[in-house]
């Protein structure tokens with residue numbers, strides 16, 4: 001694959017047909033569960049002609065970036081309940097230089113005392129919720145995983161083998177995401193229902209809610225717990241509106257299923273996206289591939305099934 005020249009990229013349109021897949025992977029926000037590696041595969045099930053792309057559980061916003069790369073005309077709405085995470089997106093869109101400089105200072109100041117420095121920044125983040133501190137913590141912590149204790153404090157440990165992306169690499173990624181998304185993206189930190197309520201004809205909603213295995217009961221990964229039952233009620237309401245939406249939910253590694261499948265009465269069209277070999281399977285010397293389920297709403301499946309390239 002050709003080497004990318006970031007400096008020549010002026011608009012998302014310049015990227016069309018080039019290395020969208022590769023660009024999708026180069027994201028500024030490291031995030032466990034990010035769809036970055038399969039974003040283009042998921043996007044291939046979506047029509048190009050949409051008005052707005054709404055991502056209410058955005059995290060690293062992998063799908064918003066992938067959709068923006070495919071279509072230079074669509075408007076994008078990035079939302080996540082985690083306010084400091086959305087703060088990172090706010091800076092990427094509005095002041096990419098500031099957050100790049102802040103990351104560079106943090107990264108440089110850690111040299112020689114990485115472990116202690118991480119703990120200091122984690123304490124500071126838990127007091128002030130500064131987005132640049134969260135970006136540094138995500139770049140350095142184990143599995144780039146956002147974990148909070150019952151008091152709502154970020155409590156993940158550093159991965160002492162990683163210093164985090166080098167500042168010049170982080171700056172490139174931030175600037176690239178800025179060029180792709182700025183001017184046509186809004187960011188909010190709301191409960192997903194507030195975004196779903198704003199659905200209008202011609203929009204496409206992509207929803208990747210918290211992983212079911214850890215989101216019931218007291219949730220230490222996210223600020224809120226997530227109700228599968230209530231989520232299904234919302235999908236039913238969207239069906240009544242003929243809404244175009246897609247949901248990432250359960251999956252399987254080989255024959256082993258994980259997560260609860262979506263109820264049949266929602267009449268969703270299920271496709272499986274190959275996500276490659278799981279780390280766990282590789283460690284155990286197994287060859288099993290992981291497949292993630294993508295559920296298309298009846299209205300979206302009706303359109304997608306008539307597109308020859310999607311089947």
Ligand SMILES: C[S@@+](CC[C@H](N)C(=O)[O-])C[C@H]1O[C@@H](n2cnc3c(N)ncnc32)[C@H](O)[C@@H]1O
Pocket residue numbers: 031033034035036056057058059060061062063079080081082190191192193208209210211222223224225226
């Ligand atoms: C599985 S992650 C999404 C990952 C994302 N698809 C990506 O590519 O990075 C789920 C996200 O939902 C957010 N979340 C959890 N509960 C939420 C809620 N009630 N409303 C909005 N966002 C929520 C979490 O903060 C988390 O970032």
